Amino acid sequence: MHAEDLLRRYLEQRRDQGENELVLDTLSVEDVMRLIGAARTSSKPDAPARAEDWRDTLRSSEADVRPPVSAESASAPVPTPSSTAIARDGIVVGSEGTELFGGELSQCHTLDDVSALIAACRKCDLYRTAKHPVPGEGSATARLVCVGEAPGASEDETGRPFVGQAGQLLTKILEAIKLSRDEVFIVNVLKHRPPGNRNPLPVEVDACRPYLIRQLEIIRPTVIVAFGTFAAQTLLDTKLSIGKLRGAIHRYHGIPVVVTYHPAALLRNPAWKRPTWEDVQLARRILDGVRK
Numbered sequence: 001m002h003a004e005d006l007l008r009r010y011l012e013q014r015r016d017q018g019e020n021e022l023v024l025d026t027l028s029v030e031d032v033m034r035l036i037g038a039a040r041t042s043s044k045p046d047a048p049a050r051a052e053d054w055r056d057t058l059r060s061s062e063a064d065v066r067p068p069v070s071a072e073s074a075s076a077p078v079p080t081p082s083s084t085a086i087a088r089d090g091i092v093v094g095s096e097g098t099e100l101f102g103g104e105l106s107q108c109h110t111l112d113d114v115s116a117l118i119a120a121c122r123k124c125d126l127y128r129t130a131k132h133p134v135p136g137e138g139s140a141t142a143r144l145v146c147v148g149e150a151p152g153a154s155e156d157e158t159g160r161p162f163v164g165q166a167g168q169l170l171t172k173i174l175e176a177i178k179l180s181r182d183e184v185f186i187v188n189v190l191k192h193r194p195p196g197n198r199n200p201l202p203v204e205v206d207a208c209r210p211y212l213i214r215q216l217e218i219i220r221p222t223v224i225v226a227f228g229t230f231a232a233q234t235l236l237d238t239k240l241s242i243g244k245l246r247g248a249i250h251r252y253h254g255i256p257v258v259v260t261y262h263p264a265a266l267l268r269n270p271a272w273k274r275p276t277w278e279d280v281q282l283a284r285r286i287l288d289g290v291r292k
């Protein structure tokens, strides 16, 4: 089978599984599918396929095509700082200083108040199958808020966010920009675990989103880091891929938002470790007042 067909089949499987990100950094699955189509029409029909053809095609599009990364490098230390590139302005959602919600959430003036509402919440069916609510944890005066997707099995067991393997990696990522977990606030878009770690449904996101927004209103952080496609797309109300959202400073009701890969994705794709490092360095620069 031609290398192009092999790659096409692989990409179709990834897309069918709902994945839209690739190790090829700024390219989405759709981007690469288009390139493969271009490669097919430009090659001679009878010519034998070369294993490197698709890499040549990607290189000609100025994509960053790196060789596969060994599994051991997944546990390698986070790279030392190197990026001081100026970030572009990104998506703006809402305006600064607006009160977002009325009703009972407007009566919540502390994070504990919000957590109490979450514990009693029946707005979607996820509470039925979850063991514990996972409202989020950390400092009520955090300058940086980490937003993830939804609790997994470990989080559901403990009622705490990011405590599994991905959570340990998040702790290392924070340490790399000189922050401890106690200094930040760590939270997910959804507060109860979707059964079997399935993707959250739009109706669940809509039901749960007010809690996150109220938490952000109470904390009023200097910067939000959205970890993973789901958190980024939910906060920024967009379908753009992480590859296209990274490297910009977006605004969520006036709060700068930096988008990066989810730690669980880094465990699968160590090549994303460097771009993640660049992203959290951008968040660090915002904290340091270098970029606002």
Ligand code: SF4
Pocket (backbone or CB within 6 Å): 118, 121, 122, 123, 124, 125, 126, 127, 190, 191, 192, 204, 207, 208
């Ligand atoms: S996931 Fe959110 S909206 Fe659904 S029951 Fe839990 S707290 Fe309520």
